[in-house]
Amino acid sequence: MAAEILAGWEMVATESNQRWNPDEYDRTARFVSDLGADALALLDPSPGERILDLGCGDGVLTERIIRVGARVVALDSSAEQVTAARGRGVDARVGDAASLEFQNEFDAVFSNAVLHWIRDVDAVLAGVHRTLRSGGRFVAEFGGAGNIETVRLALVAALNRRGFDGQALDPWYFPGAAEYSDRLEAHGFVVESAELFDRPTRLTGDMLDWLALFGQRFFAALNEGDRPTAVAEVCDAVRAGLQRADGTWMVDYVRLRVKALKADDGAIATKHHA
Ligand code: BEZ
Secondary structure, three states, rough: HHHHHHHHHHHHOOOOOOOOOHHHHHHHHHHHHHOOOHHHHHHHOOOOOEEEOOOOOOOHHHHHHHHHEEEEEEEEEOOHHHHHHHHOOOOEEEEEOOOOOOOOEEEEEEEEOOOOOOOHHHHHHHHHHHEEEEEEEEEEEEOOOOOOHHHHHHHHHHHHOOOOOOHHHOOOOOOHHHHHHHHHHHHOOOEEEEEEOOOOOOOOOOOHHHHHOOHHHHHHOOOHHHHHHHHHHHHHHHHHHHHHHOOOOOEOOOHHHHHEEEOOOOOOHHHHHO
């Protein structure tokens, strides 16, 4: 499977060369939406509310918000994922979380397992703030400081060994609770909670497939013929730390889960940093 995923990549790494194929995503990463239940509970959607789902993927989690009776608009940067989400009846649109054009029109913005892919954090937070009505809430969960550290270090090292700057190819932003809270406040949010916690995550498939799906930005820098060896090398490098005796992979995921409000005049900030 990893070989199939690798075969479709472009030769030159660009900021946007992470591709999402709904079938591969379903096979390799279904746990992402399955594990979104707690973030959804924090969102606590109500019937009739207008909610923006930022980075809806194939819309599995979005459907759960719709089922409550909320009116949901869902955005994703991947046209393939948007098509999959529309197939589930979701009002999904192709869009960039860093250039939102909504104005004071949503009761809540929700995002699960997406924001670590976007380096322009200030553009995202400015857009989310504009999007919300006064007093509206922003609930997000994504990779936090230390997330997938074992894999990340192995990826960077593999690229460095091949003469690239592995760090420069790293597409991810994994902030701590205090750092992200400061950024939220700088954009006019009142932070209700910001919790950083370990969530070791068992892969449903093989590490090779996970690397091929999520590590595209690193491997796309290599010639096509060099990619399978590099993916296998990273897999071997993380084996001792992440593979269990029964052969399953347990990846060192760390989550940052936040809830913040678009401040009303006179709102009082209360902050809990984990
Ligand atoms: C995450 O959900 O934390 C994640 C998944 C793949 C790559 C990077 C982060």
